Amino acid sequence: MMPAPTPLLPSGRLPALKTKDNGTISKMEQIITHLRKQKYNADYDLSAAQGADTLAFVSLLEEKLLPVLIHTFWVDAKNYVEHTRKWYAETIPFPLNFFLPNCMHKQHLERLQLLWGDGYMEDEEKLEKELYRDARECLTLLSQRLGSQKFFFGDSPASLDAFVFSRLAPLLKAKLPNGKLQQHLKSLQNLCNYCTSILSLYFPWDGGEHPGSAPRAAGTDEAEEDPHKRRNQLLSVLVGLVAMLGYAFLSGIVSIQRGGAGPGARQPIAMQEEEEEEEE
Structure with missing residues (x-):
């Protein structure tokens, strides 16, 4: 039996946590605070010094x-x-995959300009060189702090491990054609082993079959597994067609022309190029 589809998020962004008392929480800090109030605290056993290190x-x-x-x-x-754009375009459903990656690209450019300040556009090459140097030093410092430990504070993971893993794992696993920082990370063997260990412990299906999925029996009808699949596919196609027709009308590619009475004079939809040829 397939899980029920997830309802739309109020903010349209992840992460999001649906709670009984506070509704849906969509900010990371608020989610962590809520979980700590419910006695879910990965840093419960940490000392004051370890909390400061975090x-x-x-x-x-x-x-x-x-x-x-x-x-x-x-x-x-x-x-x-x-x-990046290729991966998102293949993952996001049609027709959103045509424009969402570019919107996300624009948002990240604006975010980066805010982080780097006004000097970002003045000497981009020099600033990029300095920032990559700082990032490599940061990874080296992480490697030294981790040492030969399984996690940063011993044998049990803490919030710092979750944060570090969320930053390092995508960089380590992505197939980047230009991987300057990635190559430096791969040279730090203990950080690579650290990410691989967490993947095998908490994400054992990474790169393979999800543990909750069972092999499909011979002759099983896909409609029985997901009765709404065909309907969703049809709706996606219809939405895509409406979007494309709307764009065509707004841009003037397609126009509606009314002619005189009679079947021979009726021309519902005509391309502009054909109209120009007829006028010539």
């Missing part, structure tokens, strides 16, 4: 690593065209 490393990653990750995936032209 805040320091999170701030370091946000300042030194995050801007370069945005640049690597969204600004670097080769990576964006051959990897």
Whole structure:
């Protein structure tokens, strides 16, 4: 039996947590605060010094690593065209995959300009070189702090591990044509082993079959597994056709022309190019 479709998020963005008392929470800080109130706290056993280290490393990653990750995936032209945009276009359903990647690209450019300040456009090459250097130093510092430990604070994961993994795993696993920062990460063997260990422990289906999916029996009808699949596909096609026709009318590619009475004079839809040829 297929899971029920997820309702639309109020903010249209992830992450989001649906709760009984507070409705849907869509901000990371509010989600963490809510979970801690419910006694779900990955940092419960940490000392005050370890808590301070967590805040320091999170701030370091946000300042030194995050801007370069945005640049690597969204600004670097080769990576964006051959990897990021292609991946999102293949993953997002039709017809959203035609324009959502470009909207996301624009949002990340604006975000990066806010992070880098007004000097971003003045000497982009020099600033990029400095920021990549800082990002490499940040990864090296993480590697030294981790050492030979399984997690940053021993044998149990904490919030810092979740944060670090969310930044490093995409960079490590992505097939980037231009992987300057990726190559430096791959040279830090303990960080690579760290990501691989977390993937095998908590995401064992990565690269394989989802553990909750059972092999399909011979002769099983897809409609029985998902009775709404055909309807959803049809709706997607109809929405796409409406969107394309709307664009065609607004841009003037297609026009509606009324003629005189009689079947021979009626011309419901005519292309502009054909009209020009007839006038000539």
